[in-house]
Amino acid sequence: MIGVLRHRDFSLLFWGGLVSVAGDWMLFAVLPYVVYARTGSTIATAGMTVAELAPGIVLGSVAGVLVDRWDRRRLLVVVNLLQGLVVLALLAFVADSSLLPVVYAVAAAQSALSAFSMPAENALLPTLVGPDELVPANALNALNNRVGRLGGLALGPVVYAVGGLGAVTVADAVSFVVAATLVALMRTRPVPPEEPAEPGRFFVEWRDGIALVHRERSIAVLFVVFALMTFGGTMLDPLQAPWVRDVLGGGAGLYALLKAVHAASGIAGSVVVGALGARLSPRLLCGAGSLVACVLLLVRFNVPLVAVAVALSAIAGAVAVGSSVGVETLAQQRVPEPYRGRVFGTLQAMIWAASLLGAVVGGVGAEWIGVVAMLDVASALVGLAGVVVLLALPADRSGAVVR
Structure with missing residues (x-):
């Protein structure tokens, strides 16, 4: 299992994912609580779930076309940087608790960006390891997600207690930047498409x-x-x-x-x-x-x-x-x-x-x-x-x- 991490590019993808997942769960650990505490509304809290899922449902299939057209490594770098920038918009909610639409907008934007990053990562992973290493590579990804989740859930309340929602927001943004940096260091190059990408062929x-x-x-x-x-x-x-x-x-x-x-x-x-x-x-x-x-x-x-x-x-x-x-x-x-x-x-x-x-x-x-x-x-x-x-x-x- 550890041998799979000897593949330099897979290792960079693994550690970048671990940092990003931990940052996300730091925010997930406290944001629903903060929203409910400030609004007193379960509907407002449930609205976050809809905002987190709906854009991805709409965009997922369409985003996949661009994932097949573009360099997946570069796409992951750009998406991580954009996600880090987007999450900083929550600082407006920190300053003014009446700006609940900002929370929904951030959740929706993150969902839209994830519609690109998730298929890109799944499509990229099989090119970084051998065919007989796919099971251990996916097992490491599962380990990555669970450790990152537990770490984020533990750290989130601590950071919130020390610096409030603003500190948690900045920590999540930094995690995206770290993930983008690690992915940018990968040496993998895109597989040439079977046919040149043309704007008019998007629907085809x-x-x-x-x-x-x-x-x-x-x-x-x-x-x-x-x-x-x-x-x-x-x-x-x-x-x-x-x-x-x-x-x-x-x-x-x-x-x-x-x-x-x-x-x-x-x-x-x-x-x-x-x-x-x-x-x-x-x-x-x-x-x-x-x-x-x-x-x-x-x-x-x-x-x-x-x-x-x-x-x-x-x-x-x-x-x-x-x-x-x-x-x-x-x-x-x-x-x-x-x-x-x-x-x-x-x-x-x-x-x-x-x-x-x-x-x-x-x-x-x-x-x-x-x-x-x-x-x-x-x-x-x-x-x-x-x-x-x-x-x-x-x-x-x-x-x-x-x-």
């Missing part, structure tokens, strides 16, 4: 990317898998706290404990998956991982014992990493390099849409059929994703697109 290129998803069975199956995993997983999020309180009879301390155990298990799982890397089949990682996760979730939610909840959370975090690393690796393997920006852009837009819909359906559905029943539905969707992978996705050892 966009349509070709969409057509590939419909034409290639394995890619279409992966879209279904991502949709099921995201929709089911996001349905779980708004129901965890009510389940802890109303079913387990616990409080905020138990809720935080379960979250911490799950996160720590995810870090351990990233290390294990990365270490075994080349010996693991991405298809089996995703398929079997999703099925095991489904069983763990169903037992956890239907056997309301604290000890069971803690134990299964410890296992589930590691299993979730294996499943997500598997499906990400499959997508990178089976999408042709010239189309990766368009396919990953469209995929990211679909993931954001499924996230928004899953959160809404989970919250509303629990009011109709109960928290536990809705958690069971969400768990079953996660398991269904595993069934789809194992039954509908052909095994392909070469990593090429399968028709």
Whole structure:
């Protein structure tokens, strides 16, 4: 696993991502609280979620065309710098708490810029490591995200206590600049496009990317898998706290404990998956991982014992990493390099849409059929994703697109 970091360009991308993720989560740890504290409105806080997702849903597919046209390394540098500049606009909200539209504008702008950076990073990563190193590389990315998230969540409140929202905002902006600097040091060069990019061909290129998803069975199956995993997983999020309180009879301390155990298990799982890397089949990682996760979730939610909840959370975090690393690796393997920006852009837009819909359906559905029943539905969707992978996705050892 550590051997993958010997690739200089991948290592720079890894450390840049870690810094950026930590900076983002420092801000995420305090901004919703500040918004609610200053407005007293749950609607105002929920509006942030819409602002964070909507632009990416609209722009993802279109942005992917430009990701395939442009030098992805330079694109990541520019986007990180722009994100650092945009987040500084929050300093206006620091000075005047009535400027809530500034928060929404920043969230929307960050979402729009992420519509470029996320597919660019996913498209760039397979060019930085060998084909047999994709699983450990994606496992390191999963480790990167989890460590950065935990670090940011821990540092955010501390920085806020010392310097207020302004200090947290500046720290997040600096993290983007550091990430941009590290990516700029990469030596990778863009793969020449099959055809010269012409302004008039923009719609044709966009349509070709969409057509590939419909034409290639394995890619279409992966879209279904991502949709099921995201929709089911996001349905779980708004129901965890009510389940802890109303079913387990616990409080905020138990809720935080379960979250911490799950996160720590995810870090351990990233290390294990990365270490075994080349010996693991991405298809089996995703398929079997999703099925095991489904069983763990169903037992956890239907056997309301604290000890069971803690134990299964410890296992589930590691299993979730294996499943997500598997499906990400499959997508990178089976999408042709010239189309990766368009396919990953469209995929990211679909993931954001499924996230928004899953959160809404989970919250509303629990009011109709109960928290536990809705958690069971969400768990079953996660398991269904595993069934789809194992039954509908052909095994392909070469990593090429399968028709």
